[in-house]
Amino acid sequence: MSEPKYREWILDTIDSLRSRKARPDLERICRMVRRRHGSEPDRTCAELEKLIQEQTVLKVNYKGSISYRNAAKVQRRSRKKDDVVTTAGRRSAAEEASHSDLSNGDSAAGPADQDDEDLEADASMAMDSDSNVDEADESRDGQDGHFSTVASVSSTPVHCPLERAVSAPCSPSGSRPVPGHSSALDAVTLQKDGVRPSSLPPSSPTALTHNDWVYDSTVCSVERQHPGMHKDKAGITKPVTASVVNSALKVKREESCKAVEGPVTLDQCVPDYAARPHQEEPRNVSNGRPMTLPLLTENGTQFAKKKDTGTPVPVESHVNGGSNDDISVKKETMNPNLLQWTVADVASYFSDAGFPEQAMAFRSQEIDGKSLLLMQRSDVLTGLSIRLGPALKIYERHVKVLQRTHFLEFDDL
DNA sequence: CCATGCGCACCCG
DNA sequence: CGGGTGCGCATGG
Numbered sequence: 001m002s003e004p005k006y007r008e009w010i011l012d013t014i015d016s017l018r019s020r021k022a023r024p025d026l027e028r029i030c031r032m033v034r035r036r037h038g039s040e041p042d043r044t045c046a047e048l049e050k051l052i053q054e055q056t057v058l059k060v061n062y063k064g065s066i067s068y069r070n071a072a073k074v075q076r077r078s079r080k081k082d083d084v085v086t087t088a089g090r091r092s093a094a095e096e097a098s099h100s101d102l103s104n105g106d107s108a109a110g111p112a113d114q115d116d117e118d119l120e121a122d123a124s125m126a127m128d129s130d131s132n133v134d135e136a137d138e139s140r141d142g143q144d145g146h147f148s149t150v151a152s153v154s155s156t157p158v159h160c161p162l163e164r165a166v167s168a169p170c171s172p173s174g175s176r177p178v179p180g181h182s183s184a185l186d187a188v189t190l191q192k193d194g195v196r197p198s199s200l201p202p203s204s205p206t207a208l209t210h211n212d213w214v215y216d217s218t219v220c221s222v223e224r225q226h227p228g229m230h231k232d233k234a235g236i237t238k239p240v241t242a243s244v245v246n247s248a249l250k251v252k253r254e255e256s257c258k259a260v261e262g263p264v265t266l267d268q269c270v271p272d273y274a275a276r277p278h279q280e281e282p283r284n285v286s287n288g289r290p291m292t293l294p295l296l297t298e299n300g301t302q303f304a305k306k307k308d309t310g311t312p313v314p315v316e317s318h319v320n321g322g323s324n325d326d327i328s329v330k331k332e333t334m335n336p337n338l339l340q341w342t343v344a345d346v347a348s349y350f351s352d353a354g355f356p357e358q359a360m361a362f363r364s365q366e367i368d369g370k371s372l373l374l375m376q377r378s379d380v381l382t383g384l385s386i387r388l389g390p391a392l393k394i395y396e397r398h399v400k401v402l403q404r405t406h407f408l409e410f411d412d413l
Numbered sequence: 414c415c416a417t418g419c420g421c422a423c424c425c426g
Numbered sequence: 427c428g429g430g431t432g433c434g435c436a437t438g439g
């Protein structure tokens with residue numbers, strides 16, 4: 001999906017701006033990429049959106065304006081120097097943090113790393129728990145409240161990368177999304193400091209306007225729930241909020257929600273994925289995807305395979321201790337047929353499984369479902385340039401399982 | 414005019 | 427305190 005070339009350019013640009021102490025905002029990023037590589041701003045913008053979706057880049061609202069972060073660098077906590085370099089390049093460092101704990105999302109850095117989606121989910125949850133919406137009060141101008149968080153996506157309009165990128169604020173010149181409203185679409189809010197555990201109410205639209213918001217919904221939906229929510233894995237409650245939010249934003253597409261099958265509620269919870277078209281594309285979509293929902297698995301389960309559908313559903317994982325309470329919602333998931341998984345699906349799966357860093361390696365190597373089925377132990381252990389520990393777990397607990405499951409169910413193919 | 418460099422104020426853990 | 431962020435100003439081409 002995202003062109004590696006662009007990924008590198010954009011990440012380098014973000015890093016560069018950061019080192020210069022200049023805010024990595026859309027305008028500067030587009031300008032610098034154009035200057036350095038000749039890429040059109042629109043294209044850069046489109047690629048940036050993709051990176052945001054992949055969580056390679058995090059879109060955050062910091063001090064009242066939008067900033068982009070190199071997810072890999074979000075370090076927050078101790079990072080060791082070691083970063084392993086993944087093939088992709090140096091961006092991996094962060095993940096380590098992720099393992100440790102996603103909870104924080106703090107500061108600018110944002111969210112916790114890249115863990116993808118699920119994590120995000122939980123990350124968000126975590127965050128919200130502490131924080132919640134609202135800080136509106138003061139925030140507005142921004143003080144720095146640091147930012148909120150996470151984000152991802154973006155928003156706006158559709159994104160078809162190529163086609164429309166334009167709509168978005170890409171244009172270098174003045175278009176910056178104003179904090180607030182206009183971009184409301186995109187933005188969603190979240191905030192961190194404010195904290196109010198319970199929640200949601202305030203969050204409504206108005207909240208958006210205030211400062212921090214995160215972009216994207218992916219997370220947002222989830223996030224604002226009060227901590228308590230975690231518990232219910234089913235996520236029952238969440239839906240509500242989420243929906244609320246969405247509606248407010250108008251971001252979502254209802255249809256899509258429906259599309260999803262049955263358990264609607266859940267979906268709603270996770271609306272973002274489901275809901276937004278954008279995301280879909282990249283991720284699940286391979287084809288007409290019917291995704292199954294995660295049936296509420298309990299935490300420990302790594303995969304839930306639904307026989308009916310025959311799908312291996314990647315459920316989240318546990319990364320840290322297995323507590324997934326939070327998440328469980330995982331995206332409902334991917335296409336049941338591994339053969340139809342795209343590179344993004346694979347990366348997303350591993351991120352969800354708790355290996356965000358390694359997921360990048362899969363993505364860098366362009367491993368899609370078909371490739372995954374062909375991978376052998378040695379490929380996983382040595383072909384991805386990932387550390388042995390995670391590689392072993394990935395192979396034994398995921399690759400092998402997925403392959404086995406696939407062949408059992410689709411052997412005829 | 415534009416890209417950079419960076420002091421300094423803020424904020425968080 | 428240490429660390430991250432980014433405004434605002436200064437500098438250099």
